[in-house]
Amino acid sequence: MQTQEPAAPFVWPFEDASRAPFQVYTDAAIYAREQERLFRGPVWNFLCLECEIPNPGDYKTTFVGDAPIIVARAQDGSVNALVNRCAHKGALVCFKQRGNAPEFNCVYHNWTYDLTGALTGVAFRKGVGGKGGLDADFDFSAHGLERLRVETYGQMIFGTFSQETPPFRDYIGAELCANIDRVFVKPLKVLGYHSQILPNNWKLYAENNKDSYHASLLHVFHNTFGVVRPNMGGGVKISPNGWHHLSYTVRNADSDDAVGREKVRSLKESYKLHDARMMEHRLELGDLTTNAIQTVFPTLVVQQILNALAVRQIVPKGVDRTELVWTILGFADDDAQMQELRLQVNNLVGPAGLISMEDGCVGGWVQQAAKADPQAMTVMPMGGRGVEASEGSRVTEAAVRGFWRGWRALMGV
Amino acid sequence: MNATRLEADLALRQRLEDLYADYVHAIDDDRLEDWPGFFVASGVYRIATRENRDLGLPLNLMYCDGRGMMEDRVAALRTANIYEPHVYNHAVSALRVTENETGTIRARSNFSILRTVNGGETSVYACGRTYDEIVEEQGLLRFRERLVVLDSRQIDTLLAIPI
Ligand code: FES
Ligand SMILES: [Fe+2]
Numbered sequence: 001m002q003t004q005e006p007a008a009p010f011v012w013p014f015e016d017a018s019r020a021p022f023q024v025y026t027d028a029a030i031y032a033r034e035q036e037r038l039f040r041g042p043v044w045n046f047l048c049l050e051c052e053i054p055n056p057g058d059y060k061t062t063f064v065g066d067a068p069i070i071v072a073r074a075q076d077g078s079v080n081a082l083v084n085r086c087a088h089k090g091a092l093v094c095f096k097q098r099g100n101a102p103e104f105n106c107v108y109h110n111w112t113y114d115l116t117g118a119l120t121g122v123a124f125r126k127g128v129g130g131k132g133g134l135d136a137d138f139d140f141s142a143h144g145l146e147r148l149r150v151e152t153y154g155q156m157i158f159g160t161f162s163q164e165t166p167p168f169r170d171y172i173g174a175e176l177c178a179n180i181d182r183v184f185v186k187p188l189k190v191l192g193y194h195s196q197i198l199p200n201n202w203k204l205y206a207e208n209n210k211d212s213y214h215a216s217l218l219h220v221f222h223n224t225f226g227v228v229r230p231n232m233g234g235g236v237k238i239s240p241n242g243w244h245h246l247s248y249t250v251r252n253a254d255s256d257d258a259v260g261r262e263k264v265r266s267l268k269e270s271y272k273l274h275d276a277r278m279m280e281h282r283l284e285l286g287d288l289t290t291n292a293i294q295t296v297f298p299t300l301v302v303q304q305i306l307n308a309l310a311v312r313q314i315v316p317k318g319v320d321r322t323e324l325v326w327t328i329l330g331f332a333d334d335d336a337q338m339q340e341l342r343l344q345v346n347n348l349v350g351p352a353g354l355i356s357m358e359d360g361c362v363g364g365w366v367q368q369a370a371k372a373d374p375q376a377m378t379v380m381p382m383g384g385r386g387v388e389a390s391e392g393s394r395v396t397e398a399a400v401r402g403f404w405r406g407w408r409a410l411m412g413v
Numbered sequence: 414m415n416a417t418r419l420e421a422d423l424a425l426r427q428r429l430e431d432l433y434a435d436y437v438h439a440i441d442d443d444r445l446e447d448w449p450g451f452f453v454a455s456g457v458y459r460i461a462t463r464e465n466r467d468l469g470l471p472l473n474l475m476y477c478d479g480r481g482m483m484e485d486r487v488a489a490l491r492t493a494n495i496y497e498p499h500v501y502n503h504a505v506s507a508l509r510v511t512e513n514e515t516g517t518i519r520a521r522s523n524f525s526i527l528r529t530v531n532g533g534e535t536s537v538y539a540c541g542r543t544y545d546e547i548v549e550e551q552g553l554l555r556f557r558e559r560l561v562v563l564d565s566r567q568i569d570t571l572l573a574i575p576i
Contacts, residue, residue, distance in 0.1 A: 193472070275478075275485060352571065357571040
């Protein structure tokens with residue numbers, strides 16, 4: 001019989017976070033350790049939006065790492081996040097995506113839980129004809145659904161398994177909270193969902209969002225069609241610990257934009273859009289920001305691209321598979337015209353997005369190439385080796401290094 | 414149903430079968446430049462998902478309001494967007510005319526798509542239904558509206574080529 005060498009414990013192979021070994025994308029042991037140390041660690045995981053479960057009994061199912069989760073609003077209006085796994089034999093308690101229910105029944109043997117996850121009923125608990133049933137000392141209170149701590153910020157509901165996670169405002173810091181406050185300024189409504197199966201490790205997409213360096217190089221739609229707005233400013237903000245970031249561009253105040261329409265410059269007459277309605281921008285947020293991509297470590301992206309508002313949730317599905325769930329948003333008070341504009345601009349983003357579809361495949365290309373050499377390393381030299389914010393330039397990998405700083409801290413490597 | 418009506422229905426059906434076949438052949442043969450021509454100038458093309466439709470949510474994966482946007486989509490695929498080369502093989506079935514009044518034909522169909530990436534692996538990429546509005550224009554049948562509803566919410570990797 002062949003014996004397997006015990007795997008050596010993973011050690012970060014470089015002196016800082018400006019290099020990362022390919023192993024982090026391909027190693028099943030690292031994936032397992034992430035479930036335990038990272039997703040169950042002191043992080044706030046995005047669960048859903050408040051407007052998705054407005055009424056008592058409303059629930060939605062989602063994931064934190066591999067753990068299936070139910071988010072439910074109880075009769076008293078409180079939001080509860082529960083592990084979607086029956087305390088009896090472990091079946092999914094709730095197998096629908098969303099709905100409204102007075103309580104949760106596990107269909108397998110009909111154990112019943114209330115909306116806070118407390119076990120309220122066990123079928124045949126007294127047995128049948130005096131035989132069978134539960135022992136007298138069976139403790140209902142010890143057999144509820146596992147609960148997560150919950151916090152709501154900016155109409156988004158977050159959950160954490162850890163007692164140590166600081167309040168959300170401290171978790172990402174005031175500077176980055178300000179962008180959420182800026183974008184989600186009015187009651188939100190969901191315009192729809194997309195989901196994308198990415199053939200790569202979840203971290204490759206997490207990094208991609210923080211990689212402001214690639215944007216104008218990989219996504220050439222704007223340049224090709226000359227829809228580049230002149231004199232744009234912008235930059236990258238990074239939380240002091242490196243974990244979270246905001247990458248943004250701001251356009252110049254432009255006088256012939258009284259009605260809020262973009263004036264766009266054409267670089268090449270030959271490539272001109274026949275219909276540029278999807279590039280229109282109504283200045284609805286009281287500023288000139290055209291693009292704001294914000295990450296909340298580990299798996300949330302908050303997006304404002306012109307009038308396309310969305311949250312993206314990165315859901316790991318194994319070491320080389322990821323589901324990216326897009327929840328596309330508008331404001332509850334949008335009129336028909338505004339909704340139409342949002343539907344138009346959403347041609348730019350999502351799985352078929354003219355400026356985002358490339359992000360669906362690049363991660364897979366890294367994944368395919370990474371497998372052969374787990375010890376080889378990626379190099380992230382742009383903008384130095386630290387995680388400093390940068391004003392005026394997005395040609396930096398500082399936020400990606402920040403991601404690795406957070407990852408290493410939580411993984412203890 | 415009288416004999417003339419039946420004959421007319423069969424003739425229309427034959428023309429629709431040809432339209433649907435020509436449409437998927439253009440896409441599957443990578444003649445994407447021909448795709449907007451299957452629509453009237455103000456034609457509307459949308460790809461949505463069953464989940465969003467069932468929830469009454471208006472979001473689309475792809476939304477072209479007018480032939481101009483379709484031409485832009487094709488031009489972007491040719492010049493700007495980056496993805497692994499791949500081809501579709503559409504299978505269209507269960508074509509049914511649901512209404513044929515005053516010059517507008519409504520029809521629905523089922524489809525499935527096998528996708529072959531880079532001349533290599535073939536896999537099931539998508540299936541769903543189309544809900545179409547078709548009119549006669551200069552002796553040709555063209556789509557005034559084509560709503561593609563995918564059964565699944567999940568898109569494998571990306572959606573570049575129209576369906
Ligand atoms: S597994 Fe849920 S009741 Fe038995
Ligand atoms: Fe990107």
